[in-house]
Amino acid sequence: MSDVLNLCDVSVQFDKHLALRGVNLQMQAGERVALVGANGCGKSTLLRVAHGLLKVSAGQVSVASDVRQAMVFQRPHMLRTSVLRFVAWGLWLQGASWREAHVRAMQALERVNLQGVAERTARTLSGGQQQRLALARAWALKPNFVLLDEPTSSLDPHAKRDVERLLADWVAAEETSLLFSSHNLGQVKRLATRVVYLESGRVLADLPVDQFFNQPLGESHPEAHLFLKGELG
Amino acid sequence: MTTLTDTSLTALQLLTQLDPVLWSIVGRSLWVSVLATVIACGLGLLLGAWLGVARFVGRDALLTVLNTLLALPSVVVGLLVYLLLSRTGPLGYLGWLFSLKAMVLAQAVLVLPVVTALTRQCVEDAERNHGEQLQSLGAKPWLRSILLAWDERYALLTVLIAAFGRAISEVGAVMVVGGNIEGFTRVMTTAIALETSKGDLPLALALGLVLMTVVLLLNVLISALRRWRQRMDGADPVQGVLA
Numbered sequence: 179m180s181d182v183l184n185l186c187d188v189s190v191q192f193d194k195h196l197a198l199r200g201v202n203l204q205m206q207a208g209e210r211v212a213l214v215g216a217n218g219c220g221k222s223t224l225l226r227v228a229h230g231l232l233k234v235s236a237g238q239v240s241v242a243s244d245v246r247q248a249m250v251f252q253r254p255h256m257l258r259t260s261v262l263r264f265v266a267w268g269l270w271l272q273g274a275s276w277r278e279a280h281v282r283a284m285q286a287l288e289r290v291n292l293q294g295v296a297e298r299t300a301r302t303l304s305g306g307q308q309q310r311l312a313l314a315r316a317w318a319l320k321p322n323f324v325l326l327d328e329p330t331s332s333l334d335p336h337a338k339r340d341v342e343r344l345l346a347d348w349v350a351a352e353e354t355s356l357l358f359s360s361h362n363l364g365q366v367k368r369l370a371t372r373v374v375y376l377e378s379g380r381v382l383a384d385l386p387v388d389q390f391f392n393q394p395l396g397e398s399h400p401e402a403h404l405f406l407k408g409e410l411g
Numbered sequence: 412m413t414t415l416t417d418t419s420l421t422a423l424q425l426l427t428q429l430d431p432v433l434w435s436i437v438g439r440s441l442w443v444s445v446l447a448t449v450i451a452c453g454l455g456l457l458l459g460a461w462l463g464v465a466r467f468v469g470r471d472a473l474l475t476v477l478n479t480l481l482a483l484p485s486v487v488v489g490l491l492v493y494l495l496l497s498r499t500g501p502l503g504y505l506g507w508l509f510s511l512k513a514m515v516l517a518q519a520v521l522v523l524p525v526v527t528a529l530t531r532q533c534v535e536d537a538e539r540n541h542g543e544q545l546q547s548l549g550a551k552p553w554l555r556s557i558l559l560a561w562d563e564r565y566a567l568l569t570v571l572i573a574a575f576g577r578a579i580s581e582v583g584a585v586m587v588v589g590g591n592i593e594g595f596t597r598v599m600t601t602a603i604a605l606e607t608s609k610g611d612l613p614l615a616l617a618l619g620l621v622l623m624t625v626v627l628l629l630n631v632l633i634s635a636l637r638r639w640r641q642r643m644d645g646a647d648p649v650q651g652v653l654a
Contacts, residue, residue: 231543248547255541258562267558271548319548 188237197223199379210356212370219376221359248321252328254312256300264300268315286318306337326358375402421613440598444579447518459530460560480524489587492517509590517584522574529570
């Protein structure tokens with residue numbers, strides 16, 4: 179399988195703060211990689227670098243030419259427009275005609291079961307609905323590589339479950355590569371095939387999901403071991 | 412106290428009896444200030460939105476100049492526009508000096524930095540908070556600035572109030588370039604200044620009351636519009652942060 183993403187010795191500096199320090203990460207097509215670690219460890223920065231939103235201070239980022247990316251943010255910003263147009267805007271910005279954008283936007287809304295509120299103003303939706311709407315917008319772009327920044331962290335348990343189900347169905351049906359950050363270790367177990375543990379901008383562990391959760395990490399990865407035990411972060 | 416009461420009563424009489432001199436001055440004032448605000452907003456909203464998103468060498472210096480222009484005295488603007496429009500000035504061939512066009516130009520120049528600076532701040536805040544989400548969809552800086560300005564349109568209504576308030580209440584610039592010619596370029600502020608110096612306090616006070624009422628009504632209207640639309644559109648969401 180080919181690499182969809184390759185980060186080579188990547189560092190990112192904000193003023194005097196090093197948010198990422200010499201990070202190496204390769205992802206193959208179809209892989210589902212979870213980024214875990216305490217707040218401020220660099221998960222969001224890494225996602226933004228992978229998505230091209232942040233420039234690196236050192237190192238190289240390469241993304242396969244056939245990759246179509248979409249990113250879902252922790253708290254998606256709702257434009258002051260209708261739910262349908264919110265999705266259609268995303269498609270229009272990517273080059274679709276306004277008419278085609280509306281058709282595809284409605285299909286995306288049906289997929290996340292929001293077709294009934296298509297004409298409502300996006301900002302009046304609940305937190306869970308807004309996150310489903312953000313997923314719909316990402317899905318409408320037909321990406322083969324999705325990046326998600328703590329997609330369920332601000333949701334209640336029911337909304338969290340709904341969003342997670344949608345994500346699981348999505349990646350199962352379309353072999354989509356997934357790079358997501360999460361503090362929810364149960365979610366990581368359910369969605370990821372591989373776990374990358376970050377600490378102060380460095381990758382401390384990069385392991386298949388079974389190995390990360392089932393093998394004793396105390397000696398090889400003491401920080402990750404403490405994180406798993408809930409004694410860190 | 413008696414003088415104030417008498418003056419107020421006479422002023423109210425002028426207003427209620429639809430005094431033609433008074434209302435022609437009011438109409439001229441509104442026409443000049445509305446037109447100047449529309450011109451300044453047309454340019455300032457675009458320029459401010461672009462400055463809110465664009466990053467280029469010299470941007471900080473440009474913003475410093477822009478913020479300095481916020482405090483530009485209106486008589487200085489009047490003087491500059493006068494020099495531009497005077498017979499020997501670069502725009503002298505237009506023949507606008509001592510006309511309403513010159514007054515519109517002067518007020519537009521005065522208001523433009525206000526619109527640009529406030530729009531820039533508003534759009535820059537929006538860009539910082541959620542510009543990357545539009546960037547993620549492929550929106551380039553110019554398109555992003557338009558989208559963010561549109562998204563912040565209710566906040567930008569406040570800019571419109573500030574701009575109109577600055578335009579209609581200024582006296583120095585329109586006095587210099589308009590000449591305060593009776594029945595031609597006399598507006599509320601210049602008339603108030605003149606009538607006060609002449610001792611015709613009722614007319615000055617009546618004009619002052621109209622001036623304050625116009626600004627008050629505009630504020631009430633726009634505040635109501637903002638509240639109504641924000642209720643329809645939902646509250647602003649809590650902004651996300653980088654982990």
